[in-house]
Amino acid sequence: MAKMIPMKERGKRTPRHMPEQDVHKRIHNFNEVSLGYTKEDAIYEAQRCLQCRSPTCMDGCPADINIPEFIKKIVEENFTGSYFEILKTNNLPAIAGRVCPQEEQCSKACVWNKANKAIHIGRLERFVADWARDNKIHLERVGIEKKNKKIAIVGSGPAGLTCSADLVKIGYDVTLFEALQKPGGVLVYGIPEFRLPKAIVEYEIGEIKRLGVTIETDFIVGLTKSVDELAEEFDAIFLANGAGAPRFLHLPGENLNDVYSANEFLTRSNLMKAYAFPKYDTPIKVGKKVAVIGGGNVAMDSARTALRLGTEEVHLVYRRTSKEAPARKEELTHAEEEGIIFDFLTLPLKILGNEQGDINGMECIKMRLGEPDESGRRRPIYIDGTNFILQVDLVIVAIGTAANPIVARSATGVKTNKWGYFITDENTCSTTRKGIFAGGDIVRGAATVISAVGDGKRAAKAINNFLQ
DSSP states (O other): OOOOOOHHHHHHOOOOOOOBOOHHHHTTOOSOSBOOOOHHHHHHHHHTOOOOSSOGGGGGOTTOOOHHHHHHHHHTTOHHHHHHHHHTTOSOHHHHHHHSOGGGTHHHHSGGGGGTOOOOHHHHHHHHHHHHHHTTOOOOOOSOOOOOOEEEEEOOSHHHHHHHHHHHTTTOEEEEEOSSSSSOTHHHHTSOTTTSOHHHHHHHHHHHHHTTOEEEOSOOBTTTBOHHHHHHHOSEEEEOOOOOEEOOOOOTTTTSTTEEEHHHHHHHHHTSOGGGTTTSSOOOOOOSEEEEEOOSHHHHHHHHHHHHTTOSEEEEEOSSOTTTOOSOHHHHHHHHHTTOEEEOSEEEEEEEEOTTSOEEEEEEEEEEEEEEOTTSSEEEEEOTTOOEEEOOSEEEEOSOEEOOTHHHHTOTTOOBOTTSOBOOOTTTOBOSSTTEEEOTHHHHSSOOHHHHHHHHHHHHHHHHHHHO
16 A cells, blocks of 8 residues: 655655647547546655645635545545545536646645646546546445425536535435536537546436436426426526527628537537537538637637547637636647647637638738736737738637526526626525525636536535525
């Protein structure tokens, strides 16, 4: 059995790299890029943890995981115990371990970060979850007293799944309603297979169903039934329906053929498996030269997906620099390794087309950065006379999402702000109507998976308090 190593030795060790698919092979498949730690890798990395008495890493974790404790159990080779420790507060460890921006959260708060040697906490979480799945380790729901209260969860993304699991584990009767044919929300339709395999998502959702959560798919709250109707059947409701409406720049030519929203492009590829056409019945067109507009993770996902679908050249067009781009550093690095062409400090002005409505270019202008704007990032400013034509035949707009009003319209007394997001109490996720709570992207706007997990946890606690 491995042991904690002396403090002096921990300081000498460098972080353990996680192996990845060879770049020349991975651009031709949709298999996962990051291959995960081996048992030896995980123990080595876990042994670097200082086991701080006041662990600052936990301050950076929206899921409230006891990070030193689950890492300590890895060192002891008690992987089952480590898994159960994580499950105390996070029901989606294999997912969070893959897509959580650990470098901006728990690892950023690690004391080793000052020496640029932060523990790779997310990679360790992924290892433990994958080990548990491979070894068929399940959390059993035993000895729980039923509370005889019914709760409806609207939306099966990370916020809805987390809230459902937390509530069913303490005895509530929970039904989760999902509009699409598969549960998972953005985990299924938004994040590509090469970053988050759908088998992982299905497994962790299966574990939540094992706990007793009922999931109803193809159920559109606002059409199938209104929130008001659900309120007559259930004792409390948590609205976690996400922000799934695409946003556009309203450029001239944006209505030409072969202009995709990132939502449609990724949903076709991920949820409907267009990448496996004709085995699956969803076609997807990818041109020879593609422009993706945006600088976040969704833009990176779109660009890297287009590459794997066979396009010859992919340009990522972003009006600021890589420093201001909201995408994870790892995603930027992977995209660059794979040959994505970055057109930074570039703003699209017009999408050009022929008489048949097909794209034959995109007019752009170069930018420079001025003073910081309200986001804290430096404001991009036109450089006069720098207009040029980018030769592309397909454009993907990946500049974020907006709230779909269909759920809000059916919820009397639940107020939204001017952008259509639900107004909630930050600490309790309660809305302006008693017994109805909300969280995730439908409150925050497009944000991280782990932020949605945190909302789901807060909502579950508040719903329990409300019903007690």
